[in-house]
Amino acid sequence: MHYTIIRGLATQPKLANVPKRKWKSVVGLEVHAQIASASKLFSGSGTSFGAPLNSSVAYFDASIPGTLPVLNRKCVESGIKTSLALGCRVNEVSMFDRKHYFYADLPNGYQITQQRAALANDGKMTFPVITPGKKVYYKTAKLLQLQLEQDSGKSLHDDYLKRSLVDLNRAGLPLMELVFAPDLETGEEAASLVKELMLILRRLQTCSCKMEEGALRVDANISIHQEGDPLGVRTEVKNIGSVRSISQAITYEINRQLETVANGGVITNETRNWDAENRRTVAMRDKEVLQDYRFMPEPNLPPLHVNLRPGSKSTEDLLSVAALSEEIPELPEDTRQRLMEQYNLNAETAIILVNEPILLEHFTSISRSLTELPKKVIYNFLINDLLTYCNKLNLDVEDCSIRADDLKDILQNLHTEQINLQAARQLIELLHKNPKAKSSELIELHNLQQICSPEEIEILCQQAITNQAKAVQQYQKGKAKALFAIVGEVAKLSSQKANMKLVVQCLEKMLKPTKK
């Protein structure tokens, strides 16, 4: 990646003195995904988000002496499915280890994880990279390891009373840690990887992927080096709270490192926090000392065996990988290929539809019931109108309350020319604001029907010709583009409701030179 052009955002470091030799940036990700399950990894307590403080805590979660971990079968199934979907080799035997460190929200004084022999290794992810204003391309990152581990609790610091409190609801929640090779170069690539991962995990229903609830957490390792040199010293950026922040945080950190080097500084191995408010990474104060986690095998859990034989079935004691592989649904990339083949969509369209599952859902459902509608009309409407409207409001299209049936109505009316595109856009807005209203009622209420009667159109055109005398003159002198001004006038006079196709036809007829 060249850094000849860096966008001049106010919060980005200035890069006046970047050396001439080409710099490369290297990004690796570690993702913690909370496994969607009713109970914790090693205990029977519940997992619901937002439960009252310390209400989902089994004795084991609070490290009450004498309690022992009991592995949750459902979590192993989810881990295996995820591994398979990401092309991993599932290990016939994996093991659990204790990782020791003292922290108030880690009641045992160690975390149970998989260090020596993980559940799965050697997968990869190929995903489309979407950068605004650039052509979409595909990138591949190796997945080195997928391991099961337990989450820690949460410390709450009360600065006013100068005390810390601990909430153990999160302690022991099941996590999959996915360690990716440093195969990425930019923040956009990293964000795109995570986006694709979220699509996959949601399809598998192995993780809710709600970053705002901490169900998916991303840490990024970032370094820069000059072409031909070995990799540079890396920093780790933590506390990245949204997909958008991934791209911002990594871009910021790459630029910070480039600037540091340009100013003669040195990059130190450190952990930095993403400060979303000020859009910058900040060095964490502690963790200066090298931690030795004193890993040790977890003696209370026997090695985890799985059955790798093809065609095998799961038993009470042994999960079959083959049987679980049959439960894997169509994955996002398969869907894209299928859409491209089935509906003749281009890659970009297929990517957008798949990346916004709700759009895909609308597209599939509308295509199925309105077979006479060209697919292009449907996806253009969904992408150019619905998605654009949501983006304008900074609204996640998932959270837009418009029902598929209403979208169907709008498209149907659009197709039969009962309304025009302007009215369709207006309906999106009206429906979003009045989720209970019906589109047909709104069309009546707001008088959105398209004006199609030749008489009305002619009257409007006549008025426009009078109002736009100058444009008429130019048009008649041969300046074809001048017609737009007159058409625009009709649109204005009709409050955007005139059927433009008919208006153009009518104007062309009215303004046609009479002489031979």
Next chain:
Amino acid sequence: MRRHLQWSIKQLTGSYADGQLSPRRVTEHALEDALRWKTLNAFVRLTPEQALQQAQDSENRYQQGQSKGELDGVTIAIKDNFCTKDVHTTCASRMLQDFVPPYDATVCSRLKQAGAVILGKTNMDQFAMGAGTVDSLYGPTKNIWSEDLDQDHWRIAGGSSGGSASAVAAGLCYAAIGSDTGGSTRNPASYCGVVGLKPTYGLVSRHGLIPLVNSMDVPGIFGRSVSDCVSVLNAVAGPDQLDSTTVRQPFTMLKLPEIGQIDLSTVRIGIPKEYHCHGLSAEVLETWSKVADLLECSGASVRQVSLPNTAASIFVYSILNQCEVASNMARYDGIEYGHRASDERSTEQLYALSRAEGFNEVVKTRILTGNFLLLRKNYDHYFEKALRVRRLIAEDFVKVFESSDKEERVDILLTPTTLTEAPLYKDFASLTNRDQCAVQDFCTQPANMAGIPAVSIPIRLSRAGLPLSLQLMTNSLNEQLLLTVARWIEDQVGFDSLEHSQEHKASS
């Protein structure tokens, strides 16, 4: 001396059934005796209210002809490292001095389920780290066989389950639960002249047993006879969903043959030469060969075998023990439960002081050593290597128990349990905990390394009038044969666990 104490558990519950004795009377006597024998320091806490209630419930069941079986109304004591719901469980440490578990260990819940009357919690070395029951927050437990209990001439009970052994030996209860990580049940059983059983690893659930070394800990059983131990084992053994390391196959209750039915002609006994070690007393050696002769004379085949890695075992045990201790003790930070120091300047300060105050020197030393051994730079050199040698030690046993060569194969190994009779406290205390463990656990910890079952049975009295015991070991899950042979020896030697001089003095 109460006559019913001479009875076996089966006889006792038989007498409940025919109305000769009542669980309530027996429990009341036991509680009185426990107070009378306070000087032994066997119990750290009696639970008279619960015990009397359980006894009353048992009595009602007998009256309605609805006895829960062999253990219904039988008085039992529990080592203070097994969690007991709503009853303090301290591990004899300051750290857990005020800890009241909200749940019962599986062993305790199964005993309650079987109708047992739980008298209270017994003394131990802090967190079961010791072989003498001398390193307890509540002071040392004394051996009832001591020539003199009052002066500094008393003998140790052995450990770490010394309180349980002492309680059974003194007739304060019919059986007791201990734990056995490197010999903590067999060692005090040997010194106190009672039977001490360490079952196969995983046969009895560890859920609720506050861990010392998870990969070796086994709940142990004390009784005054082999068949009493079987009665208790039958109640507590078997798979437990709460302990993933329990043996998955269903447990079939043991039923020992009548003495007359025991046929030794098919039994092959091995005498491992490596157990003839430095420090073995002449009297123990003599006892060992006498019993070997006795078995041979009665038709068993007795031959010498070799377990070549035995000498390395105690060092490997020490390393693994300290590493797991360092890890298991990490939870005691004073946050969720346990001792919390008053220093709240920072979380780190709070941890440091809580732990400094809550643990004794033995525990602290093991934590420090264990953490050192687990450091990334040391892990392969110590822990990893110890695991490899541990496998060799386990393989030594597999070779003698499962050898494809029939001539080589044996069913039972006969060894000393301890190298001597119970030492005097003043002699025992002259060595450090670490040095003592190296000597005391020599014959017992290999069975823990291999996970195999072992039992210590008293054989005879030494010239000083102290019990001398021997250990039998066998292959995993072969408890039936192990205890059958033990029972045969027990019958032959006719050792009376209650015939100590103290009892004579007290009753005379």
